[in-house]
Amino acid sequence: xxxxxxxxxxxxxxxxxxxxxxxxxxxxxxxxxxxxxxxxxxxxxxxxxxxxxxxxxxxxxxxxxxxxxxxxxxxxxxxxxxxxxxxxxxxxxxxxxxxxxxxxxxxxxxxxxxxxxxxxxxxxxxxxxxxxxxxxxxxxxxxxxxxxxxxxxxxxxxxxxxxxxxxxxxxxxxxxxxxxxxxxxxxxxxxxxxxxxxxxxxxxxxxxxxxxxxxxxxxxxxxxxxxxxxxxxxxxxxxxxxxxxxxxxxxxxxxxxxxxxxxxxxxxxxxxxxxxxxxxxxxxxxxxxxxxxxxxxxxxxxxxxxxxxxxxxxxxxxxxxxxxxxxxxxxxxxxxxxxxxxxxxxxxxxxxxxxxxxxxxxxxxxxxxxxxxxxxxxxxxxxxxxxxxxxxxxxxxxxxxxxxxxxxxxxxxxxxxxxxxxxxxxxxxxxxxxxxxxxxxxxxxxxxxxxxxxxxxxxxxxxxxxxxxxxxxxxxxxxxxxxxxxxxxxxxxxxxxxxxxxxxxxxxxxxxxxxxxxxxxxxxxxxxxxxxxxxxxxxxxxxxxxxxxxxxxxxxxxxxxxxxxxxxxxxxxxxxxxxxxxxxxxxxxxxxxxxxxxxxxxxxxxxxxxxxxxxxxxxxxxxxxxxxxxxxxxxxxxxxxxxxxxxxxxxxxxxxxxxxxxxxxxxxxxxxxxxxxxxxxxxxxxxxxxxxxxxxxxxxxxxxxxxxxxxxxxxxxxxxxxxxx
Numbered sequence: 001x002x003x004x005x006x007x008x009x010x011x012x013x014x015x016x017x018x019x020x021x022x023x024x025x026x027x028x029x030x031x032x033x034x035x036x037x038x039x040x041x042x043x044x045x046x047x048x049x050x051x052x053x054x055x056x057x058x059x060x061x062x063x064x065x066x067x068x069x070x071x072x073x074x075x076x077x078x079x080x081x082x083x084x085x086x087x088x089x090x091x092x093x094x095x096x097x098x099x100x101x102x103x104x105x106x107x108x109x110x111x112x113x114x115x116x117x118x119x120x121x122x123x124x125x126x127x128x129x130x131x132x133x134x135x136x137x138x139x140x141x142x143x144x145x146x147x148x149x150x151x152x153x154x155x156x157x158x159x160x161x162x163x164x165x166x167x168x169x170x171x172x173x174x175x176x177x178x179x180x181x182x183x184x185x186x187x188x189x190x191x192x193x194x195x196x197x198x199x200x201x202x203x204x205x206x207x208x209x210x211x212x213x214x215x216x217x218x219x220x221x222x223x224x225x226x227x228x229x230x231x232x233x234x235x236x237x238x239x240x241x242x243x244x245x246x247x248x249x250x251x252x253x254x255x256x257x258x259x260x261x262x263x264x265x266x267x268x269x270x271x272x273x274x275x276x277x278x279x280x281x282x283x284x285x286x287x288x289x290x291x292x293x294x295x296x297x298x299x300x301x302x303x304x305x306x307x308x309x310x311x312x313x314x315x316x317x318x319x320x321x322x323x324x325x326x327x328x329x330x331x332x333x334x335x336x337x338x339x340x341x342x343x344x345x346x347x348x349x350x351x352x353x354x355x356x357x358x359x360x361x362x363x364x365x366x367x368x369x370x371x372x373x374x375x376x377x378x379x380x381x382x383x384x385x386x387x388x389x390x391x392x393x394x395x396x397x398x399x400x401x402x403x404x405x406x407x408x409x410x411x412x413x414x415x416x417x418x419x420x421x422x423x424x425x426x427x428x429x430x431x432x433x434x435x436x437x438x439x440x441x442x443x444x445x446x447x448x449x450x451x452x453x454x455x456x457x458x459x460x461x462x463x464x465x466x467x468x469x470x471x472x473x474x475x476x477x478x479x480x481x482x483x484x485x486x487x488x489x490x491x492x493x494x495x496x497x498x499x500x501x502x503x504x505x506x507x508x509x510x511x512x513x514x515x516x517x518x519x520x521x522x523x524x525x526x527x528x529x530x531x532x533x534x535x536x537x538x539x540x541x542x543x544x545x546x547x548x549x550x551x552x553x554x555x556x557x558x559x560x561x562x563x564x565x566x567x568x569x570x571x572x573x574x575x576x577x578x579x580x581x582x583x584x585x586x587x588x589x590x591x592x593x594x595x596x597x598x599x600x601x602x603x604x605x606x607x608x609x610x611x612x613x614x615x616x617x618x619x620x621x622x623x624x625x626x627x628x629x630x631x632x633x634x635x636x637x638x639x640x641x642x643x644x645x646x647x648x649x650x651x652x653x654x655x656x657x658x659x660x661x662x663x664x665x666x667x668x669x670x671x672x673x674x675x676x677x678x679x680x681x682x683x684x685x686x687x688x689x690x691x692x693x694x695x696x697x698x699x700x701x702x703x704x705x706x707x708x709x710x711x712x713x714x715x716x717x718x719x720x721x722x723x724x725x
Contacts (some may be wrong), residue, residue: 004041013205016045019057029062029069030114032085035092043096053201057106062132067113070298073285074240082285084280093121100255102204106197108190111135119146119497126197129188131375136172143290145258147281148536152265152273158182164240168255234712237263251537251673254284292675299658300493308481318481321345325399327416328406334363335461341386349389357389360558397424405433408556412443421446429479431455436506436560439499440472442662449474458667466666467492472499495659501564504653505667508644510561514543514569515640521572523623526592532630533637537671543592547585551578577616646707657720678720686713
């Protein structure tokens, strides 16, 4: 991956360039072999006379180095192997940090995790001023922390508070923000990156010669621990600890371990601080939380790269989407439009009247205004110019893909698709963004049902990573292949599911939400139910989520699922009382919660449960005896989700357990540290889960009946790993 290029001997000053490029890969990652290769190059550099400086630069467009290859962790036989790898990495990076000549990192593209830690070991960092240049230490998202020197070097470089913000949140920053933080020394135009790095290398070499080595020794890694000696350091650490405990409920050990390593390291010289990182990291890497998160990430990457293949195993070509039509603007339509436009796709929104079209375009404008700072004015101007709108289907005959996003009324959707089929060529893909209605029913009037597919986006589209692709029995394989290509274009992780009421995500989420309402009717409070879900790892409680989705939308989904699964799911009849009072959730200013500013709830004041909702729940029981701990309620809800996910695999709605795990976490927030419902069951054991369900069924009824597939695995001591239908 690393190659060395030397200036001719007569050059003055003479520079070396180390180029980074992993053959056949889209990004550069670090492996033990790469580190040995890099170390050998520095051996060669040390043996080359009259070299003045080294430049480290990537030849791969859009990426510097994105971190350690996760297969290193997944394949490590145990803690000792992980620690040994980190020890080797520390040795190589220390070789760079203590090099007799300055090493300059020239960064264009993603510089993340171990890649940024590699750059931190360099004397200077020059970054290209492009939207694709992003720097960060996202290891915490994998249940880990920066342990290639990042936890020790970064606080000494940019200050404790700023370093904690990056390390504990995993937040990425663009080049200009990185310059303000002190993370990079200079930001230049991308075409000037190499020349700027050469100029910085020459300047550093001249300073080194003038100072007889002092300039190199005065770099960031050897600076006095001013941050560690500042008054208030302990206060910063205490505040960070409280915030971590509040945010994670103790479910994620990595942030607290990182905080401990950073805090202790600031009391020590850099070399001793660095020695703290590897043992703590290795302990986390072999733990259940990190293994679940790393596995989930690896499987999501595989889904992003998936290709559809024909019966002979050949990949079916899916051409890119250049023009996208949206029928029905609204919030969802506008959000899909801006995400596609930012990825270079021409988008046109069609609405039935001026006011809704104006609202959709205004929402798009507001999004672009927010993005100007991070993407840059030029990129935002180009993206904004790609979005247009109208009141007719003029121009839609030239679209590669048309997505319908009108209200959830079957007859309306059927009418829209009949019109689209009549006015567009057979090569145009017709897609519905419905969240629950079967795609087959929506396309019942079509003469060319092979063109129809479901593309289920999740709100907010700009942040939610999942795209659920729903195939009917008639959907052509070429259509699915093109939808996979579209998902890659717009940066989404796709799962392909079979058509059915609620598909996968909405169906499982529906059972989760209705299970919560049944708990409410059984006498539990809104606060206990929502707190219980958060305590076991759900990002938001089910009742609060119902308010966010919209109680009216939830009621429609519940009716769709109730018709499909009679006796297994039903919306409480009293939900109609909420609708009669226009208690629709956050969008109406009140639902189960009250939102202080009214509609939208954006005042900054905390929402609170409205005591009046309990009078609307006719027939609600009163709890007798000792109330269960909220975590018990959260675990019950989680098991309801897992059971319905297993049934989706049984029925062939899901093609694989991997699809189910990624879809559950990315689509509706199944506790990430569990790795998804199937990984969760495998971790605890099918027999353990089946026995737990039997006990719950005795106490709470058939909703907790174990799926047949789970019973089979429990009997045969099997697992869902690699399971496909």
